[in-house]
């Protein structure tokens with residue numbers, strides 16, 4: 001069902017949901033009482049500002065709370081309101097997002113802010129039907145923002161809420177459209193009250209901290225432990241029923257580590273395609289899942305010569321970093337490289353401070369951190385040895 005479906009049809013489904021979950025009001029009361037007692041104190045829960053809530057909801061998509069906590073306050077300090085975000089250069093926004101991954105979210109956030117600043121006086125919509133027209137905002141995210149910020153009766157069905165409802169009501173449909181068709185009316189029936197924002201936050205919190213995936217569920221702490229159908233049926237671990245996932249493509253990328261003193265050479269990725277426009281240590285797809293070392297060296301030298309000219313020298317292999325990037329499982333093999341040409345902008349050598357300010361890929365951030373840690377370790381190990389050498393006692397004086 002979409003946000004645009006007729007209200008009569010929705011009301012019918014909500015009625016069916018009430019029958020499916022008897023004593024709905026009592027369940028809501030139990031849930032809210034538990035939330036008041038047990039919820040985590042998170043910065044986005046101390047505000048009703050739609051912009052701040054919107055930023056948190058976008059950051060939290062596919063990202064752990066602990067990670068978001070390191071970015072949220074800093075992002076809001078840099079872009080304190082929707083107008084500031086709309087007016088900021090995209091590079092600044094990507095730089096503030098750098099390390100959170102899934103950069104499309106930051107681009108959508110920025111372009112939606114521009115739309116609202118230009119066409120809506122900077123006001124975030126109060127209803128789901130208008131909010132889902134903005135880039136990067138689906139029905140569930142829209143429901144979270146408008147219910148928490150404005151008290152609009154709109155439901156949320158993110159991964160956590162879906163898991164809770166599937167178990168509570170014993171929904172055995174496959175995750176995805178079949179399960180969502182059953183779960184949306186339940187979620188809507190639950191928020192049909194005076195505190196829809198609190199209900200949504202309670203459901204999300206229950207899924208994030210108690211009704212955990214698979215065998216990690218902590219049913220003894222759950223306010224719904226009596227009456228949960230999955231618990232009664234012993235099917236908690238198997239619900240929701242997951243869809244078979246598409247296999248990730250295995251790839252190897254070759255990474256050039258070109259240093260000038262403590263600075264690293266970065267290039268800018270092309271303006272379209274994967275990780276577009278972000279800075280990175282020059283990285284090239286090898287076109288093969290597992291090339292041998294000689295192939296890696298040959299391919300990297302050829303790719304670097306095509307990009308920077310001259311005859312690049314490929315030195316030691318420094319490290320292997322593995323990361324899932326989009327639908328690929330990528331092995332990034334990093335080599336020390338010497339160039340005999342001067343890279344032209346937008347390629348640039350960046351200091352540690354500049355690396356923190358630039359919009360760089362997550363893989364580059366992690367590889368540079370590992371290289372720096374390795375350099376620090378090597379210096380620490382070699383330092384005392386040098387010290388010992390220098391403190392060697394002087395040779396005895398020659399006998400007179």
Ligand code: SF4
Pocket residue numbers: 164167168210211212217218219220222223224225226228229230231236
């Ligand atoms: S009783 Fe267990 S499975 Fe059921 S909703 Fe609570 S935590 Fe989830």
